[in-house]
Amino acid sequence: xxAMEHTHNDVHAAHGIATHAGHDHDHEEHEHHDTFxxxxxxxxxxxxxxxxxxxxxxxxxxxxxxxxxxxRLQLAWxxxxxxxxxxxxxxxxxxxxxxxxxxxxxVTIHGTIMVFFVLTGGLSGxxxxxxxxxxxxxxxxASGFLNMLSYWFFFSSVTVMMISLFIxxxxxxxxxxxxxxxxxxxxxxxxxxxxxxxxxVSMALFIISSLxxxxxxxxxxxxxxxxxxxxxxxxxxxxxxxxxAILGVLSFPVLLAAALLLIFDRSFGTSFYLSDIxxxxxxxxxxxxxxxLYEHLFWFLGHPEVYIVxxxxxxxxxxxxxxxxxxxxxxxxxxxASILGIAFLSFIVWGHHMFVTGMNPFLGSVFxxxxxxxxxxxxxxAFNYITTLWKGDLKFxxxxxxxxxxxxxxxxxxxxxxxxxxxxxxxxxxxxxxxxAHFHLVMGSATIFGMFAxxxxxxxxxxxxxxxxxxxxxxxxxxFVGAYGVFFPMHFLGLAGVPRRYYSNTEFPIFNxxxxxxxxxTWFAILAAVGQVIFLFNFFYSIFKGQKSPQNPWRSNTLxxxxxxxxxxxxxxGEIPEVHRWAYDYSKPDRxxxxxxxxxPLTEKEVAEGAH
Amino acid sequence: MTLLVLAVIVLFVIAATRVMTIYNxxxxxxxxxxxxVITEAEGRNQATLWVIFLFAFMGFCLWQVIKYKDxxxxxxxxxxxxxxxxxxxVTLAVIAFVFVLTHIVLxxxxxxxxxxxxxxxxxFAHSNKxxxxxxxxxxxxxxGLIAYGLTVWGDVIYAGAKDAQVIxxxxxxxxxxxxxxxxDNTLGKSDFRSIGDGNDxxxxxxxxxxxxxxxxxxxxxVKDKPVNFKxxxxxxxxxxxxxxxxVQMNCVxxxxxxxxxxxxxxxxxMREKLNNEKFNYIxxxxxxxxxxxxxxxxxxxxxTQEEYNNWLAEQQTWTQKQAAAAPAPAESSAAExxxxxxxxxxxxxSEPTAQVTVSESKH
Numbered sequence: 001x002x003a004m005e006h007t008h009n010d011v012h013a014a015h016g017i018a019t020h021a022g023h024d025h026d027h028e029e030h031e032h033h034d035t036f037x038x039x040x041x042x043x044x045x046x047x048x049x050x051x052x053x054x055x056x057x058x059x060x061x062x063x064x065x066x067x068x069x070x071x072r073l074q075l076a077w078x079x080x081x082x083x084x085x086x087x088x089x090x091x092x093x094x095x096x097x098x099x100x101x102x103x104x105x106x107v108t109i110h111g112t113i114m115v116f117f118v119l120t121g122g123l124s125g126x127x128x129x130x131x132x133x134x135x136x137x138x139x140x141x142a143s144g145f146l147n148m149l150s151y152w153f154f155f156s157s158v159t160v161m162m163i164s165l166f167i168x169x170x171x172x173x174x175x176x177x178x179x180x181x182x183x184x185x186x187x188x189x190x191x192x193x194x195x196x197x198x199x200x201v202s203m204a205l206f207i208i209s210s211l212x213x214x215x216x217x218x219x220x221x222x223x224x225x226x227x228x229x230x231x232x233x234x235x236x237x238x239x240x241x242x243x244x245a246i247l248g249v250l251s252f253p254v255l256l257a258a259a260l261l262l263i264f265d266r267s268f269g270t271s272f273y274l275s276d277i278x279x280x281x282x283x284x285x286x287x288x289x290x291x292x293l294y295e296h297l298f299w300f301l302g303h304p305e306v307y308i309v310x311x312x313x314x315x316x317x318x319x320x321x322x323x324x325x326x327x328x329x330x331x332x333x334x335x336x337a338s339i340l341g342i343a344f345l346s347f348i349v350w351g352h353h354m355f356v357t358g359m360n361p362f363l364g365s366v367f368x369x370x371x372x373x374x375x376x377x378x379x380x381x382a383f384n385y386i387t388t389l390w391k392g393d394l395k396f397x398x399x400x401x402x403x404x405x406x407x408x409x410x411x412x413x414x415x416x417x418x419x420x421x422x423x424x425x426x427x428x429x430x431x432x433x434x435x436x437a438h439f440h441l442v443m444g445s446a447t448i449f450g451m452f453a454x455x456x457x458x459x460x461x462x463x464x465x466x467x468x469x470x471x472x473x474x475x476x477x478x479x480f481v482g483a484y485g486v487f488f489p490m491h492f493l494g495l496a497g498v499p500r501r502y503y504s505n506t507e508f509p510i511f512n513x514x515x516x517x518x519x520x521x522t523w524f525a526i527l528a529a530v531g532q533v534i535f536l537f538n539f540f541y542s543i544f545k546g547q548k549s550p551q552n553p554w555r556s557n558t559l560x561x562x563x564x565x566x567x568x569x570x571x572x573x574g575e576i577p578e579v580h581r582w583a584y585d586y587s588k589p590d591r592x593x594x595x596x597x598x599x600x601p602l603t604e605k606e607v608a609e610g611a612h
Numbered sequence: 613m614t615l616l617v618l619a620v621i622v623l624f625v626i627a628a629t630r631v632m633t634i635y636n637x638x639x640x641x642x643x644x645x646x647x648x649v650i651t652e653a654e655g656r657n658q659a660t661l662w663v664i665f666l667f668a669f670m671g672f673c674l675w676q677v678i679k680y681k682d683x684x685x686x687x688x689x690x691x692x693x694x695x696x697x698x699x700x701x702v703t704l705a706v707i708a709f710v711f712v713l714t715h716i717v718l719x720x721x722x723x724x725x726x727x728x729x730x731x732x733x734x735x736f737a738h739s740n741k742x743x744x745x746x747x748x749x750x751x752x753x754x755x756g757l758i759a760y761g762l763t764v765w766g767d768v769i770y771a772g773a774k775d776a777q778v779i780x781x782x783x784x785x786x787x788x789x790x791x792x793x794x795x796d797n798t799l800g801k802s803d804f805r806s807i808g809d810g811n812d813x814x815x816x817x818x819x820x821x822x823x824x825x826x827x828x829x830x831x832x833x834v835k836d837k838p839v840n841f842k843x844x845x846x847x848x849x850x851x852x853x854x855x856x857x858x859v860q861m862n863c864v865x866x867x868x869x870x871x872x873x874x875x876x877x878x879x880x881x882m883r884e885k886l887n888n889e890k891f892n893y894i895x896x897x898x899x900x901x902x903x904x905x906x907x908x909x910x911x912x913x914x915x916t917q918e919e920y921n922n923w924l925a926e927q928q929t930w931t932q933k934q935a936a937a938a939p940a941p942a943e944s945s946a947a948e949x950x951x952x953x954x955x956x957x958x959x960x961x962s963e964p965t966a967q968v969t970v971s972e973s974k975h
Contacts, residue, residue: 181847189902275867277846277865278807290864291849358864361765361770369762376747376754379747382714404718408715422703424696425696427859428696469650484669488676489680492684547647586735
């Protein structure tokens with residue numbers, strides 16, 4: 001142990017990084033007595049924290065998915081009684097029929113859980129934590145302690161949100177964007193009472209968690225790269241995590257500001273967002289505020305958030321596709337440039353969520369311009385993925401299938417963004433099911449598939465076991481068909497003018513012809529949900545009884561596969577390996593093996609050819 | 613019942629675990645579990661599944677288009693509508709082309725390059741030429757779409773006809789009220805503190821408001837005559853969505869928004885086109901606003917000038933409404949007297965608490 005500490009310090013010294021005494025002290029204490037609590041609960045080991053994030057996210061994902069099935073039942077068969085709902089939801093489904101207020105609550109919490117807890121916390125929390133130290137060649141995160149705090153803030157945030165499901169007036173129900181005044185006034189809907197307060201508290205905790213995590217990721221990537229690991233030798237996963245973390249650090253504080261002002265308006269009588277309101281037979285005192293201010297603040301986070309969600313999934317996909325195509329990722333530098341381009345643009349497009357709010361039409365034009373530009377780096381990414389497959393030697397592992405699935409969703413969901421980002425077209429599809437279809441494909445399905453690709457691919461690194469591939473195949477095909485079956489038909493609902501967040505479409509005769517779309521969608525949703533049971537079984541079964549994994553099961557180049565299968569604190573038993581080449585030397589000509597680990601020195605011939 | 617369900621689930625999990633263990637044991641006997649190696653046969657199977665998926669998926673998309681194309685919104689019933697629809701069709705053609713082409717290429721690659729024994733991938737790391745091609749082509753296509761889109765946006769949003777008829781659409785949980793500006797085509801002032809019985813919109817004393825006409829349930833507009841809608845909200849954000857006219861604008865408490873357009877097809881004509889006697893244009897709420905969000909609607913009748921004039925003649929102006937309310941029993945006269953009282957309050961902006969007691973006593 002002490003020898004290892006020694007190496008640890010050496011490496012720090014070699015990098016010219018001042019090691020603070022406090023850090024090393026923590027470290028030592030940790031190594032010497034690993035109790036159950038320090039190992040599994042208040043762990044400061046990035047690999048354990050990654051697993052904590054993943055398992056929390058899996059549970060939250062299951063919950064959000066079940067919620068979606070409940071409201072899908074109501075949408076397909078409005079007003080029909082489902083006897084199973086009453087014992088499950090009690091007063092929220094009297095006689096087995098979903099209550100309209102609770103319908104809105106379900107939609108809201110489904111969105112909140114999916115966007116924040118699964119796709120942000122779950123995805124970045126799992127894979128940034130697992131892969132950053134392993135792939136850059138570090139013993140752990142820059143601060144193991146902050147990393148631990150990050151998880152426990154996340155856990156508290158989840159807990160507070162869960163508590164809000166069990167209160168008298170129900171959880172927040174103004175939609176996941178919680179626009180005031182609806183979310184500010186308990187008179188407007190029951191969910192805007194205590195439920196909304198808890199939502200805001202939960203979000204504040206979540207933002208703290210996200211910031212602690214992101215700062216740690218950035219510092220680790222910038223400072224703790226092993227010898228030889230230049231920025232242009234980093235795997236694209238790390239580039240994606242880095243840019244994601246920067247986006248998070250720049251945009252989440254704005255959400256915190258928005259949430260704080262909303263808390264002030266709700267609890268302390270300020271008027272940041274409220275003015276001229278008469279509700280429940282009373283004229284309220286608020287004066288001079290503007291709900292549009294909230295929308296600006298919210299979407300200033302909200303749009304980068306889309307990429308906070310998506311970029312890690314794209315990074316994972318780059319890695320999984322290159323590995324299983326046995327080819328270098330095509331256009332490595334163009335991939336980095338497109339990540340940076342997307343990230344930059346993501347900060348100047350938020351107004352496309354607000355074309356019809358009454359925002360100045362000229363400002364709308366500016367946002368149309370910046371928004372449609374996003375399609376260019378996105379197109380580059382899609383074409384580069386496809387070219388990576390060209391003349392490859394494709395190994396269809398379950399991870400690979402999910403990565404390809406992401407590419408498909410990214411295209412299908414991405415192209416409709418060109419319609420929604422065009423203000424003139426947005427007038428008629430804004431807030432309809434067309435939007436629901438768009439973002440569930442490009443942000444929801446694509447990202448979830450990226451996450452699944454990551455889980456199947458790095459499961460051996462997390463648990464030392466392999467997941468069953470046959471169950472993986474079944475899981476993939478059911479999910480892929482299910483997701484398209486759910487979200488593709490929604491485009492047509494949107495084009496028929498059906499608004500989102502409607503408890504039922506039965507009040508409008510013009511929507512009567514569309515009932516069978518909703519039935520079809522719900523059946524596909526049920527199919528997809530059943531598919532996830534296969535995943536859950538495979539996941540938990542394989543943790544305990546999966547096939548023991550070899551050290552480098554996918555014959556991959558990156559550093560994480562040079563660590564032993566059994567987890568050790570500090571990742572490498574001996575010295576941290578030195579890196580000599582980029583991460584994508586797959587199928588290099590004149591070599592017997594079709595992969596060359598990053599630790600392998602360049603041959604003279606390679607140097608002569610200009611490799612670096 | 614619940615216990616039974618739980619018991620079934622638990623038993624199912626146990627059974628699945630057992631089956632899995634047996635399967636794994638038999639796999640060991642057959643020569644080891646190989647979850648890290650994809651055999652050639654498995655690769656081929658997956659590649660075939662992808663091809664089947666391609667055909668099934670494209671077939672599914674096509675089937676959906678055919679099945680639902682007549683159930684989507686009918687032709688636009690406003691002057692700017694066809695412009696938006698054309699832009700939509702052009703954009704859709706571009707993206708449908710990209711969508712189909714990329715999927716065919718993607719899945720063809722999957723099928724063609726599946727791993728076989730002795731196969732080696734081609735080391736092809738980048739090509740500036742290719743990358744330039746697929747940066748520049750999307751850039752050109754998008755420039756075209758941006759230019760086209762902004763032209764349409766400009767036409768739609770800066771309509772600005774001089775003789776547009778002014779109508780206010782006032783939203784609250786969970787209904788709409790329309791207010792016509794009357795002969796002077798100017799809406800009377802209003803104040804949310806003046807809202808009370810008989811004064812849903814918070815009208816205050818203002819001569820511009822005397823001829824205003826307030827209607828609920830349905831409102832009428834004239835074919836080929838521009839209308840300038842002003843939107844207000846009493847409580848939370850609503851969104852006035854009139855899908856048949858390709859019109860949508862949020863109604864935001866504390867500010868006024870607007871949208872101007874010209875209806876071009878009367879309700880009667882549209883009913884004939886759609887062969888549906890019961891068809892009505894509708895205004896619906898498209899921003900989540902509470903429990904009855906899904907049922908916040910108003911019918912819109914588009915008609916000829918003559919029909920419109922007849923309808924309008926039957927409606928009472930604000931002054932007439934108040935006069936009609938005056939001789940009625942005690943309650944409504946109380947409502948009437950509150951109006952001037954409220955006005956004085958608006959002028960002096962006195963304590964809202966006093967206002968609250970007034971409105972509460974009336975309920």
